[in-house]
Amino acid sequence: MNKQIEKAYEERPRNTVYQVTVSAIVLALLIWSGSAVDVSKTGLSGVQIAGNILSGIFHPDGKLLFNLTLQGVPYLLLETVCIAFLGTIVGAFLAIPLSFLSASNLMPAPIAYVTRLVIMAVRTIPAFVYGLMFIRVSGPGAFTGLLTMSVCSIGMVSKMYIEAIEDLDTRILESLDACGCNTFQKIRYGILPQLIPNFASTVIYRFDINLRDATVLGLVGAGGIGAPLIFAMNSYRWNEAGAILVGLILLVLMVEYISTRIRVKLARG
Structure with missing residues (x-):
């Protein structure tokens, strides 16, 4: 052997x-791509800026961090969470009819193909571009962030919904049909129990993504905490920037912990 x-x-x-x-x-x-790196504009100034940011994180502005007015970090974080949450909910509901129309096991092939093309077109545009578009429509503010998050959520959520719908166990429906159940009962006891856990897990995961995107959208005036952060950094107010970053870190950690617990609960029943 x-x-x-x-x-x-x-x-x-x-x-x-x-x-x-x-x-x-x-x-x-690798050598050719490395030749495009320009290090002439980096150096001590860049190192100093990075050090100032870290110093601001470790020495945040306590007055701004615990300020309960409309300009304080708690309110700005709450506004960011609301934008991400409501945008996720609206996008998740709008994705339901699109996903059912795109499911190849429920709809004829031409309808499913056309609907998937629409979903693909929605997914190709970045959230930043959507934010700039909606600012022209509704003006700067939290409502613009809500519209942007809603549209951006449709693409990914619809894709995950379609996979869940196409993985339905049709044998359960056949068993319910043999028992004499009507259409409503087959939907209530055969389809929804299979789809709700997957749908809920997808929505929670998308909320995590939207929470980070909502922070970036603030840079274009779509509400949230992004604009005060970039203003503080451009004005070299590193303590204020550190306070905002500390609030963001704590918020993301808290949301990540809660969402992970919920997803594990859904997966294990």
């Missing part, structure tokens, strides 16, 4: 030339 293994090892195909060639090409591409 050992001799057979040794013989097979000795007779293995030799790919030395191929491996050396691929390694040389990869190395050449």
Whole structure:
């Protein structure tokens, strides 16, 4: 047995030339891409800015961090959470009819194909672009962030919904049909119990994404805490920027913990 293994090892195909060639090409591409890096504008000033940001995080502005007015970190974080939460809920509801129309096991192929093209078109546009578009429609503010989060949520949530719908166990529906159940009962006891856990898990996961995106959307005036953060950094008010970043870190950690617990509960029943 050992001799057979040794013989097979000795007779293995030799790919030395191929491996050396691929390694040389990869190395050449790395060197070529590294030549585009411009380090002339970095240096001590960049290191100082990074150090100031870290110093602001470790020495945040306590007055701003615990300020309960409309300009304080708690209110801005609450506004960001509301934008992400409501945007996720609206997008999740709008994704339900689109996902059912896109399910190949429920709809004819042409309808499912066209609806999937619509969903794909919605997904291709970044959230930042949607934010700039909606600002022209509704003006700057939290409502713009809500519209942006809603539209951005449709693409990913619809895709996950479609997978859950196409993975339905139709044998349960056949059993209910044999028991004499009507259409409403088959939906209530055969379809919804299979879809609700997957739908809820998808919505929670999308909320995590929207919470981070809502922070970035504040940079274009779509509400939330992003605008005060960039204003503080541009004005070199590092203690205020540190207070906002500390609030964001605590918020993300708290939401991540809660959402993970809920997803585990849904997965384990």
